[in-house]
Each structure stands twice: as structure tokens, then as C-alpha cells.
Amino acid sequence: xxxxxxxxxxxxxxxxxxxxxxxxxxxxxxxxxxxxxxxxxxxxxxxxxxxxxxxxxxxxxxxxxxxxxxxxxxxxxxxxxxxxxxxxxxxxxxx
Amino acid sequence: xxxxxxxxxxxxxxxxxxxxxxxxxxxxxxxxxxxxxxxxxxxxxxxxxxxxxxxxxxxxxxxxxxxxxxxxxxxxxxxxxxxxxxxxxxxxxxxxxxxxxxxxxxxxxxxxxxxxxxxxxxxxxxxxxxxxxxxxxxxxxxxxxxxxxxxxxxxxxxxxxxxxxxxxxxxxxxxxxxxxxxxxxxxxxxxxxxxxxxxxxxxxxxxxxxxxxxxxxxxxxxxxxxxxxxxxxxxxxxxxxxxxxxxxxxxxxxxxxx
Numbered sequence: 186x187x188x189x190x191x192x193x194x195x196x197x198x199x200x201x202x203x204x205x206x207x208x209x210x211x212x213x214x215x216x217x218x219x220x221x222x223x224x225x226x227x228x229x230x231x232x233x234x235x236x237x238x239x240x241x242x243x244x245x246x247x248x249x250x251x252x253x254x255x256x257x258x259x260x261x262x263x264x265x266x267x268x269x270x271x272x273x274x275x276x277x278x279x280x
Numbered sequence: 281x282x283x284x285x286x287x288x289x290x291x292x293x294x295x296x297x298x299x300x301x302x303x304x305x306x307x308x309x310x311x312x313x314x315x316x317x318x319x320x321x322x323x324x325x326x327x328x329x330x331x332x333x334x335x336x337x338x339x340x341x342x343x344x345x346x347x348x349x350x351x352x353x354x355x356x357x358x359x360x361x362x363x364x365x366x367x368x369x370x371x372x373x374x375x376x377x378x379x380x381x382x383x384x385x386x387x388x389x390x391x392x393x394x395x396x397x398x399x400x401x402x403x404x405x406x407x408x409x410x411x412x413x414x415x416x417x418x419x420x421x422x423x424x425x426x427x428x429x430x431x432x433x434x435x436x437x438x439x440x441x442x443x444x445x446x447x448x449x450x451x452x453x454x455x456x457x458x459x460x461x462x463x464x465x466x467x468x469x470x471x472x473x474x475x476x477x478x479x480x481x482x483x484x485x486x487x488x489x490x491x492x493x494x495x496x497x498x499x500x501x502x503x504x505x506x507x508x509x510x511x512x513x514x515x516x517x518x519x520x521x522x523x524x525x526x527x528x529x530x531x532x533x534x535x536x537x538x
Contacts (some may be wrong), residue, residue: 191320212322215433221425223322226329 301341302369309336360530405473435496457506
């Protein structure tokens with residue numbers, strides 16, 4: 186069944202304290218209240234989350250796939266930007 | 281049907297648990313009928329989730345009824361091997377799904393009662409019922425919120441959604457009186473604090489329903505003529521059809537598992 190008039194929302198879930206909210210998917214809902222309930226029903230039913238953010242999909246500014254080369258290609262050749270040239274003392278542990 | 285029905289020794293406590301268990305199982309089954317048919321995928325999930333919550337509550341209550349009865353019956357035999365007349369659920373919960381508005385209004389009338397009921401039952405002197413209440417209340421609080429939000433949106437939505445929601449309210453109203461049903465079997469349980477008096481919930485239920493219907497621009501029916509009978513096994517024709525589907529496998533292949 187088509188739902189032409191219903192707004193699309195993006196759902197972000199924080200699974201544990203200290204972690205960032207992570208995009209998990211999208212859903213349709215008529216307003217923010219129902220979107221929150223739908224997010225709870227669809228994306229947290231297996232205990233995935235402690236906190237939910239929902240954002241209207243049309244509020245997201247996305248990069249254009251056609252600009253891929255200009256946007257991301259220049260970074261590929263600059264391996265010195267990766268912090269892999271340093272010796273990390275054992276005492277520091279996992280970074 | 282190949283397998284005969286069980287007999288149940290309905291002591292007051294067994295009957296009390298079975299009545300609540302049957303409410304949850306039958307309404308949970310009704311919601312499961314929406315699976316794959318809801319107006320949108322999001323609501324398909326929501327209704328299935330609520331149905332699963334209710335069937336989980338039914339299992340706990342049936343298990344407790346089985347323990348209280350102390351016979352050979354268990355949760356499965358209560359669900360699968362009792363005939364229509366042995367079911368003790370409210371007439372409200374066995375009413376057919378109809379359209380989405382009718383399912384939502386039915387859920388709202390039930391949840392507005394049962395959420396307050398479970399909250400009150402958390403202080404039952406029966407430790408097991410109090411524990412079931414504590415778990416169920418968190419679920420029913422969400423069922424109430426979800427159904428109330430939808431009642432408001434359907435009632436205050438389009439002309440068509442308003443018309444359908446109002447029709448559902450009018451048609452289901454006569455089944456709401458039974459929510460507050462209590463009889464002689466409950467007297468001893470009320471006296472020792474196992475059960476709570478459903479009348480103590482009536483004012484809260486009425487004010488909740490009045491508020492939500494007003495916000496939804498839906499008219500609250502004036503009629504106080506109420507239908508009852510489910511609590512003593514006198515059901516509408518719909519329950520038999522529901523049970524024939526729910527029980528067909530276990531009646532045809534007793535003890536089947538997978």
C-alpha cells in the first residue's frame with residue numbers, strides 16, 4: 186500500500202552510555218510523536234537501545250554521489266594523515 | 281475436532297487468573313491477525329509487538345492458574361483445549377478487528393482499563409500476581425499511549441477517519457461496562473487483598489476516555505446499556521470462529537510440537 190503523504194524519518198539509536206547515536210534506518214510516520222513510537226517498535230524490540238533520536242529525512246543535507254571524486258578521492262593518497270607512523274608505548278594500552 | 285476439551289476446577293483464584301489470561305490471549309490473537317495486513321509497515325510491527333506482549337502476559341497467568349489448580353492442566357491445555365463456553369474473557373476483546381479504527385478503539389478501551397488495573401495490582405497480597413502486574417504495567421502503559429495517540433489522530437484526522445473512529449466508539453461502547461465486572465467468585469479474593477475492586481478504577485478510566493475522545497473530537501456515547509456475559513462463558517458468535525483457528529492444530533494433532 187502506498188503512503189504518499191506520510192513523512193519519512195531517519196532513526197538514530199544509542200545502544201549504551203558513552204557511545205554515540207548511530208543511524209539504524211528510516212520509517213514513515215505522520216508526526217514526531219508517532220515516529221518516536223514507530224522507532225521504538227521497529228528498531229528497539231530486541232533491546233538495542235537506551236536512547237532514540239529521530240530526524241525528518243528532508244532535514245538531512247547529503248553529499249551528491251556525482252561529487253564522489255572531488256569529495257573523497259583527494260584523501261586517498263594522503264596516508265600520512267593516518268596516525269600509523271607513531272610508536273605507541275605499551276603502557277598506553279589500547280587506543 | 282479430535283481432542284476433547286479439558287475440565288477445569290475453577291476455584292476463585294484459578295477463575296480469577298483465567299479471566300485475565302483469556303483477555304490477554306484473545307486480544308493478543310486478534311492483533312496477530314493484523315500481521316501482514318496493517319495499513320503501513322510501521323503499524324504492522326506495532327500491532328504485532330502489542331500482541332506479543334499480551335500473549336506473554338497470558339502465558340504467565342495461565343501458568344499461575346495451572347499451579348493454583350494443581351491438576352494436570354498447563355498453559356497449553358488452557359489455551360488449546362477449552363471450548364468457547366469455558367473461555368472467561370471480556371466480550372470486548374473478542375470483537376472482530378474490523379478496520380484499523382475499530383482495532384485501535386478496542387485497544388484503547390481495554391488498555392485504559394488494564395493499565396490502571398495492573399498498576400493497582402502491583403500491591404496485591406498475592407506475590408505472583410503482584411509480580412505479573414509489575415511486568416505487565418510497563419507493557420500496558422505503552423499500549424495505552426500508542427492507542428490513545430492513534431484515537432486522537434483518527435478522530436481529529438480526515439472526515440473518513442473521523443467517521444470510522446466514531447462508528448467504532450459507538451459500536452464498542454456497550455462492551456466497556458464489562459471491564460468493571462466482578463461477581464461472587466471474586467468476593468474472597470477482594471477481602472484478602474489478592475484482587476482489587478474494579479470499581480476503584482472506573483473514575484480514572486472514565487476521565488481518561490472522556491479526555492481522549494474530546495481531544496479526538498469524537499462524541500462519547502450517552503448510552504449506559506452494557507452487554508456482559510464473557511466472564512461466565514456466554515460469548516458472542518465471534519469467539520468460536522477465533523478459537524477454531526487458534527486451536528485447530530492442537531485439536532487435530534494433539535501434542536504437536538516443532
